[in-house]
Amino acid sequence: MSTLALPESPHGLNHQLVDELLAVPDHGSKIVVRAVGLTKVYRTASHETHALRGASLTVKRGEYIAIMGPSGSGKSTLFNLVGALSRPTSGKVYIDQVDIAQLDHDELAWLRCRKIGYIFQTYNLLRVMTCLENVMLPMAFAGLDSDTARDKAAWLLERVGLGHRILHKPTELSGGQQQRCAIARALANSPDIVLADEPTGNLDSRTGEEMIALLAQLQHDLGVTVISATHDHKMLQRADRILWIQDGLIVKDGKPADLELPGAH
Amino acid sequence: MSTTPPAATASGLNSTDINQVGDIGRQPNLPVLIAWEVVTQGIRIRLGRSLVTLTSVALGIAFLASILIGQVVQRGVQGERDARDVAIRCVAALEADLGQMTGKRLLTIGAPDAANQRLLELLVAAGAIVSDQAQDPAPVAATLLFGGLGPSSTVSGRVAGSFTPAQISADPVPGRVIINFNRPATAEELAAQADAEYRNRARTAWITGIALAVTAIGITNAMLMSVTERFREIGTMKCLGAMGSFIRRVFVIEACLIGVAGGISGALLGMLASCISYGVRYGAGMVMTSTAWGMVSLLLIGTVIASVVLSVTAAVYPAWVAARMRPANALRSSV
Numbered sequence: 336m337s338t339l340a341l342p343e344s345p346h347g348l349n350h351q352l353v354d355e356l357l358a359v360p361d362h363g364s365k366i367v368v369r370a371v372g373l374t375k376v377y378r379t380a381s382h383e384t385h386a387l388r389g390a391s392l393t394v395k396r397g398e399y400i401a402i403m404g405p406s407g408s409g410k411s412t413l414f415n416l417v418g419a420l421s422r423p424t425s426g427k428v429y430i431d432q433v434d435i436a437q438l439d440h441d442e443l444a445w446l447r448c449r450k451i452g453y454i455f456q457t458y459n460l461l462r463v464m465t466c467l468e469n470v471m472l473p474m475a476f477a478g479l480d481s482d483t484a485r486d487k488a489a490w491l492l493e494r495v496g497l498g499h500r501i502l503h504k505p506t507e508l509s510g511g512q513q514q515r516c517a518i519a520r521a522l523a524n525s526p527d528i529v530l531a532d533e534p535t536g537n538l539d540s541r542t543g544e545e546m547i548a549l550l551a552q553l554q555h556d557l558g559v560t561v562i563s564a565t566h567d568h569k570m571l572q573r574a575d576r577i578l579w580i581q582d583g584l585i586v587k588d589g590k591p592a593d594l595e596l597p598g599a600h
Numbered sequence: 601m602s603t604t605p606p607a608a609t610a611s612g613l614n615s616t617d618i619n620q621v622g623d624i625g626r627q628p629n630l631p632v633l634i635a636w637e638v639v640t641q642g643i644r645i646r647l648g649r650s651l652v653t654l655t656s657v658a659l660g661i662a663f664l665a666s667i668l669i670g671q672v673v674q675r676g677v678q679g680e681r682d683a684r685d686v687a688i689r690c691v692a693a694l695e696a697d698l699g700q701m702t703g704k705r706l707l708t709i710g711a712p713d714a715a716n717q718r719l720l721e722l723l724v725a726a727g728a729i730v731s732d733q734a735q736d737p738a739p740v741a742a743t744l745l746f747g748g749l750g751p752s753s754t755v756s757g758r759v760a761g762s763f764t765p766a767q768i769s770a771d772p773v774p775g776r777v778i779i780n781f782n783r784p785a786t787a788e789e790l791a792a793q794a795d796a797e798y799r800n801r802a803r804t805a806w807i808t809g810i811a812l813a814v815t816a817i818g819i820t821n822a823m824l825m826s827v828t829e830r831f832r833e834i835g836t837m838k839c840l841g842a843m844g845s846f847i848r849r850v851f852v853i854e855a856c857l858i859g860v861a862g863g864i865s866g867a868l869l870g871m872l873a874s875c876i877s878y879g880v881r882y883g884a885g886m887v888m889t890s891t892a893w894g895m896v897s898l899l900l901i902g903t904v905i906a907s908v909v910l911s912v913t914a915a916v917y918p919a920w921v922a923a924r925m926r927p928a929n930a931l932r933s934s935v
Contacts, residue, residue, distance in 0.1 A: 415928040418839075420839065420926060420927040420928035420931070421926045421927075421928035421929065422926065433624055438624060440843070440844055440924070441626060441627055441843050441844075442624045442625075442626070444627045444838065444841050444842065444843045444844075445624055445625050445626060445627045445841065446624060447838065447839055447840070447841050447927070448627060448840065448841020449625075449841070453839045453840075455836075455931075459832070459835075459836040459839075459931070460836075461833060461836065461837070462645065463638075463641045463642045463644075463645040463646065464641060468641075472837075472840055473840040473841055475630065475634050476627065476630065476840055476841035476842055476843075476846070477627075477628075477841060478627075478628035478630070504645075520840070523840075524841070
């Protein structure tokens with residue numbers, strides 16, 4: 336039998352087990368992400384691009400944070416650094432008190448697997464797998480046995496409103512549905528942080544709004560920390576805090592109501 | 601709210617938590633089965649693309665196999681034709697000396713090789729009675745001396761494309777002829793033979809080398825493309841917590857499968873192609889009887905092994921690069 340085999344009854348879930356699996360770990364610390372003096376320089380043969388020039392930020396557990404700013408301001412670079420997807424030129428990133436620069440390849444894999452869930456503008460689902468298998472994959476990487484993983488994945492997909500589509504391939508789904516699947520996948524290993532890079536960038540306005548609401552809902556229900564790089568102003572109403580980034584520096588940091596943001600209505 | 605990390609409460613995870621470094625643990629090594637699942641699903645879904653890669657590998661191997669097996673077939677056919685040539689001239693010489701072969705009794709001494717065997721068949725076909733029993737009461741018209749009697753360097757029918765009447769000598773018994781296929785080779789003959797062998801070996805090495813290089817480049821190109829066009833997928837898997845070793849394993853398994861499938865189909869295709877082309881030129885029967893099939897099957901196995909080795913070698917490097925990439929770079933790359 337295949338390890339990623341389809342469940343005979345996706346709805347016969349052990350809800351108590353799933354609730355236990357989804358409970359948010361409490362390590363006592365309120366600070367889940369701390370970044371200090373991050374700079375990032377991209378070098379090409381002819382010139383250097385300073386994408387970040389010394390960004391610092393602190394994120395508390397359970398916050399919904401939007402990193403906003405014009406395109407080219409360094410949002411995605413900051414996303415990659417905080418998500419341990421690339422290394423800063425200088426500065427440090429601490430995730431749950433751990434300096435990620437000290438970690439080797441395999442420890443980084445562990446961190447990405449369990450501490451962080453990623454959501455991308457282009458969804459990045461593996462198109463060779465069904466929704467269910469996509470959500471099960473991070474759990475397989477974590478070493479979870481496939482029965483438990485299947486239960487949890489089915490529950491998560493139901494949670495994001497894809498309960499009726501769990502056996503579909505991503506190519507058979509709309510953009511919004513694919514992003515819902517990606518959100519379920521990001522939550523697979525009950526991460527401390529969900530990082531979203533332009534999660535509404537490829538979606539129409541209404542679907543984007545649904546996605547933002549879904550993220551806010553999950554953040555509220557599951558207590559997960561959401562950090563989203565975006566230039567979607569619909570995020571303003573939902574986020575607890577906005578970091579406004581411009582020319583590689585965080586120039587404003589505060590509650591949406593307190594900020595005078597360019598372009599915000 | 602639970603106070604323990606949820607993962608630890610699930611079964612099967614406790615072993616990974618033992619190796620924790622500070623707050624950070626080690627990813628478990630996944631069973632090969634999961635990599636296998638990813639590979640087979642990948643091949644099934646990307647069937648069209650997989651077939652293109654497979655075909656490139658199969659064509660490369662078909663080329664290699666047809667060149668190598670073609671050489672064996674060619675050598676077999678050439679040897680057979682040489683042997684028949686010698687045999688025909690030999691029969692002509694005997695007939696010149698003894699008249700029609702019909703009813704003539706011929707004595708053989710020593711072990712005839714494959715080429716000598718052709719001569720004997722021709723003689724029998726011409727009506728001669730061939731026997732290796734010296735005490736046969738009927739009179740013997742001629743004696744044929746074959747190999748295995750004297751010194752090791754001898755001129756056999758196969759090597760000596762130059763059968764000369766000088767090899768025929770008179771028996772002390774009047775009226776009897778001895779054809780000596782077992783005489784020691786002369787220095788010139790040995791030198792010519794060594795020279796021909798050297799040139800043949802150099803030519804074989806050159807053609808084999810070129811065929812191998814062409815095949816290697818073709819397969820490397822196909823595998824390189826199939827890995828690099830999936831950098832984004834690799835980046836995504838790394839974001840989900842895949843270790844480099846898992847990614848390497850996925851691509852090595854895939855390359856093995858493609859290498860085996862492409863190798864087997866390519867080797868058979870190549871063999872068929874060279875057999876058909878020689879069969880059309882020299883006749884199917886000639887090819888069937890004169891080819892060293894043992895050597896051909898060895899080459900078939902060899903080319904399949906070469907296919908697997910080349911495919912895996914070609915896939916390992918890009919997979920290694922991809923596995924070591926920062927996920928951000930892998931995600932950004934577009935091919």
